[in-house]
Amino acid sequence: MLKGCVYCRGRLLSDYFEELWKPGAIVRIVSIFIIIFLFPSFLLAKREHPEKWYQERWCREQGGQIEVVLSDRTRCDCVTDTHAIEFDFGNKWTEAVGQSLYYSLQPGKKAGIVLILESMKDRKYWIRLKNTIEHYNLPIDTWAVGKAAY
Numbered sequence: 001m002l003k004g005c006v007y008c009r010g011r012l013l014s015d016y017f018e019e020l021w022k023p024g025a026i027v028r029i030v031s032i033f034i035i036i037f038l039f040p041s042f043l044l045a046k047r048e049h050p051e052k053w054y055q056e057r058w059c060r061e062q063g064g065q066i067e068v069v070l071s072d073r074t075r076c077d078c079v080t081d082t083h084a085i086e087f088d089f090g091n092k093w094t095e096a097v098g099q100s101l102y103y104s105l106q107p108g109k110k111a112g113i114v115l116i117l118e119s120m121k122d123r124k125y126w127i128r129l130k131n132t133i134e135h136y137n138l139p140i141d142t143w144a145v146g147k148a149a150y
Contacts, residue, residue, distance in 0.1 A: 047089070048118045051077075054145050055087045058114055070106035078114070083141060085112035090125035097132065100140055111140040117148040126150065 059066050059078035068079040078085040084103040088096040096113045104111035115126055126144055133140050144150050 048147065051087055051089065051116065054114065054116050058087075058143070058145055059085070068107075070103065072106065074103065074106070076103040076106070078112075079107060079109065080112075082110055083112035084109045085114055087114045087116065089116045089118070090122035093125045093129040097129070097138070097140065101138070104139075111138075112142070113140055114143045114145055117144050117146040117150075120148050122146070122148050123150075 055077050056066055059080075062078070062080050064078045064080035064083075064085070066078055068076045068084075070076055076084045077087040084100070084107055086096045086100040086103060088099075093113075093115055096115065100111040100113045113129065115129055117123060117126055129142060132138070133142065
């Protein structure tokens, strides 16, 4: 073994770097770079609409205010005459529980969650949310929106 050389799986790292400069390798590296940095949406889960899209429509229909800044500088997604409401996609139902309860403290309103269900697979999150609220008798009202809403 040469002094100062680094081995990786039985090969010198310098051998790997030499391969990087071969013509075909450069095209692969550039392609990967373009995909990762210029088109990150391909790598992320696709949503039918962003959360804000649902928030604006639902909150407007209810006569509420969107993105209300509370006294501690947190932002509640929607505040109506009666509720402080958190919007979240189905898979984030657990986060919505805590946030809705906390947001309801500030303006002294009832807690609410609007759960976004975009596919039939999301319905399991609605069931989990409703079961948790019922089991612990949590003071949270719920609504579902999206293609798979009940």
